[in-house]
Amino acid sequence: MPDGLSRVGRWVDREADVEFALLGPFEMRVGGRNVPVGGPKQRALLAALSLQAGRPMPVEELVDVIWGHEQPANPRRAVQLYVSRLRETLNSLISDDIITTCGDGYCLRVAPGQTDLMRFRNWLSVAARAADEGDLDAEAEALATALAQWRRDPLAGVPSDKLQREIVPQLREEHLWTLERRFDVELRRRKHGEIVGELIALTAQHPLREKLWAQLVTALHASGRRGDALDAYHTVRRNLTDELGLDPGEELQALQALVLTGRPGATLGTSPGFLPVPRQLPPGAFAFVGRSKELSFLDTLLEDQHHASAMRISVISGTAGIGKTALAGHWARRVADQFPDGQLWMDLHGHGPGKSLSSGRALKRFLRALGTPVEEIPMEVDEQVDLYRSLMDGRRILVVLDNAESAAQARPLLPGATGSLVLVTSRTHLSGLVAAEGARPLVLDPLSPGEARSLLAARLGADRAATESAAVEEIIDLCARLPLALTVAAAHAASLGAAGLDSTATALRATRGPLKDFAVSDLTSWLPTVPVGSDVSGPHSPYLEAAQLSSASHSPRST
Structure with a gap:
C-alpha cells in the first residue's frame, strides 16, 4: 500500500x-x-x-x-x-x-x-x-485501486430484468462518476498528457457526457494542444446540438473562452468568462429563387473545411442589382449551423450613395461583437487587426463582407483562422483577393428567363403571372433579368391593382432602355409614369417604398 x-x-x-x-x-x-x-x-x-x-x-x-x-x-x-x-x-x-x-x-x-x-x-x-487531508497522491492511488475492481459492464450474464433495468444503470453511473473524479485529481496533479488517451476513448463511448469532454478540453489545452482542444469543444457542441438540440453548458463554454484567450496550463478559475456568439445574418430574402449552380459552387467551400490548410474565401461579383447580397445571405443562412461560433455580417457601403465604411470602423464593430470592451479596442488599425485575428483564431465563424469597394478595404477584415469562411460581395472582381489570398471568384449573371418568371410569380402570384404572361415577358426583358429591378417592378405592379402589369411595362418602356446599368440612387426614376394622385418623391411614394424595401433586403446593415 x-x-x-x-x-x-x-x-x-x-x-x-x-x-x-x-x-x-x-x-x-x-x-x-x-x-x-x-x-x-x-x-x-x-x-x-x-x-x-x-x-x-x-x-x-x-x-x-x-x-x-x-x-x-x-x-x-x-x-x-x-x-x-x-x-x-x-x-x-x-x-x-x-x-x-x-x-x-x-x-x-x-x-x-x-x-x-x-x-x-x-x-x-x-x-x-x-x-x-489534501493528499492528492493518496487520493489518486485510492481511486485507481477502486477502478481496478471493474472488469467490464456490471452484472453481465445475470438474467434479471429488474437488476438490468434498475441496478446496472446505477452502477454504470457510479463507475463514470469515479472516473471523472480520478481525472479531476490527475488534472490537479498536472498529469494532463497521461490521461488524454483515456479521455479520448471515453468521450467516444459517451459522446453526450459534458464532464468528460470538459476534462478532455482541459487536458489537451494544458498539454499545449490548443487546436485539438478546440476541435474537441466543437465536436461535443455538434453532438449536443444534433442529439438534444442544446448548446454546451456553462463549464464547457467557459473552457472554450479560456482556450481561445488563455495560456496553456491555465485553470478554469482564470477564465475570462464567456465569449459572445454573434448572430448578425440579416433576415432571409423574400421570394429567393434559382441560383442552384451558384449555391452548389458555394457548397464546395465547405468540403474538408476543418482540415484545410488555409481559410476559405469567395468573392461574389456582378453588376448592381444582380443579387449578390441576396445570394450571400440566402446561402449563409442555409449553412449557419456549420459555424457554431457565430456569423459576422458587415455592409461596407463600397458602392452607392454615401461614404464607404473604413476598415478601422468595421474592425471596431467586429471587435465589439466578439466581446471586446470599447475601452480595450486599440487605436491603431494594425493593432485592431492583430486583436481581431487573435480572437478569431480557433473559432468557426462565417464572415460576410457585403458591398466591398476594393481588396484593400476587405483585407484587414479577413481572419487568419482556418476554421472560418469568408464571403465578399462587390461590383468589381477584387482580383487582389483572388491573387494574394486565394479567394475563389463567383461572377453572377442575370437570372435565367425561367428564374425571372419564378421571381415575379412569387411576388405577384402564379395565377396572375400566367394570365398576363405577355406583360410579364416584357417586364423581364426591360428589367434585363436583374433581381432587384424585377423586385421593384413587381412592387410597382402590385400597387396599381388589376392593370398593374401592363402599366408597369408601359412605364418601363418610357425609360431609356433596359435597366442594364442602374445605380441604387436611380431606383425612384425607373418608372416615371405615376398613377393619378401619386407623388414620386413623397414619403409614401410606391416607387420609393419599394426601392427602400429592396435596398434594405439587399444591403442589410450590420448590427
Whole structure:
C-alpha cells in the first residue's frame, strides 16, 4: 500500500475462500477459481444477495428479481426452494453456511473484501479521507485501486430484468462518476498528457457526457494542444446540438473562452468568462429563387473545411442589382449551423450613395461583437487587426463582407483562422483577393428567363403571372433579368391593382432602355409614369417604398 494511503487510514482485504464478482460478468470464485452457480434463476438470486451482501433482502424483492411480472403460483415457496438448492451448491464448495434467514428474507454473510463492489466502495472511502487531508497522491492511488475492481459492464450474464433495468444503470453511473473524479485529481496533479488517451476513448463511448469532454478540453489545452482542444469543444457542441438540440453548458463554454484567450496550463478559475456568439445574418430574402449552380459552387467551400490548410474565401461579383447580397445571405443562412461560433455580417457601403465604411470602423464593430470592451479596442488599425485575428483564431465563424469597394478595404477584415469562411460581395472582381489570398471568384449573371418568371410569380402570384404572361415577358426583358429591378417592378405592379402589369411595362418602356446599368440612387426614376394622385418623391411614394424595401433586403446593415 502506498505511504500516502497509510497516513489516511489503512484498509486491507480479508483473505477469503469465496468471492463474488459483480463489476463485470457475474462470477462466484472459490479458492480463486470460477465455479458454476446453477441455472439462470439461481444466478439472479445469488447476484441479488451479493449486491446486498451483509444486509437482509426481503422475499418480495427477490421474487421481483427472479421472475419479474411472470411470477409462479406460490412465489414465496418458490424462493424457498431456490434458496435451498443454492445452499446445497454452496455447502458442497465451502464449509460455512453463508446464506442465512433474516426475518422475512435472506442475507449473504460475507466479509467486506469478498465482493468486488464492496472493495470498490471501500477504496472510495479511502480516497475521500485522502481528499479531506489534501493528499492528492493518496487520493489518486485510492481511486485507481477502486477502478481496478471493474472488469467490464456490471452484472453481465445475470438474467434479471429488474437488476438490468434498475441496478446496472446505477452502477454504470457510479463507475463514470469515479472516473471523472480520478481525472479531476490527475488534472490537479498536472498529469494532463497521461490521461488524454483515456479521455479520448471515453468521450467516444459517451459522446453526450459534458464532464468528460470538459476534462478532455482541459487536458489537451494544458498539454499545449490548443487546436485539438478546440476541435474537441466543437465536436461535443455538434453532438449536443444534433442529439438534444442544446448548446454546451456553462463549464464547457467557459473552457472554450479560456482556450481561445488563455495560456496553456491555465485553470478554469482564470477564465475570462464567456465569449459572445454573434448572430448578425440579416433576415432571409423574400421570394429567393434559382441560383442552384451558384449555391452548389458555394457548397464546395465547405468540403474538408476543418482540415484545410488555409481559410476559405469567395468573392461574389456582378453588376448592381444582380443579387449578390441576396445570394450571400440566402446561402449563409442555409449553412449557419456549420459555424457554431457565430456569423459576422458587415455592409461596407463600397458602392452607392454615401461614404464607404473604413476598415478601422468595421474592425471596431467586429471587435465589439466578439466581446471586446470599447475601452480595450486599440487605436491603431494594425493593432485592431492583430486583436481581431487573435480572437478569431480557433473559432468557426462565417464572415460576410457585403458591398466591398476594393481588396484593400476587405483585407484587414479577413481572419487568419482556418476554421472560418469568408464571403465578399462587390461590383468589381477584387482580383487582389483572388491573387494574394486565394479567394475563389463567383461572377453572377442575370437570372435565367425561367428564374425571372419564378421571381415575379412569387411576388405577384402564379395565377396572375400566367394570365398576363405577355406583360410579364416584357417586364423581364426591360428589367434585363436583374433581381432587384424585377423586385421593384413587381412592387410597382402590385400597387396599381388589376392593370398593374401592363402599366408597369408601359412605364418601363418610357425609360431609356433596359435597366442594364442602374445605380441604387436611380431606383425612384425607373418608372416615371405615376398613377393619378401619386407623388414620386413623397414619403409614401410606391416607387420609393419599394426601392427602400429592396435596398434594405439587399444591403442589410450590420448590427
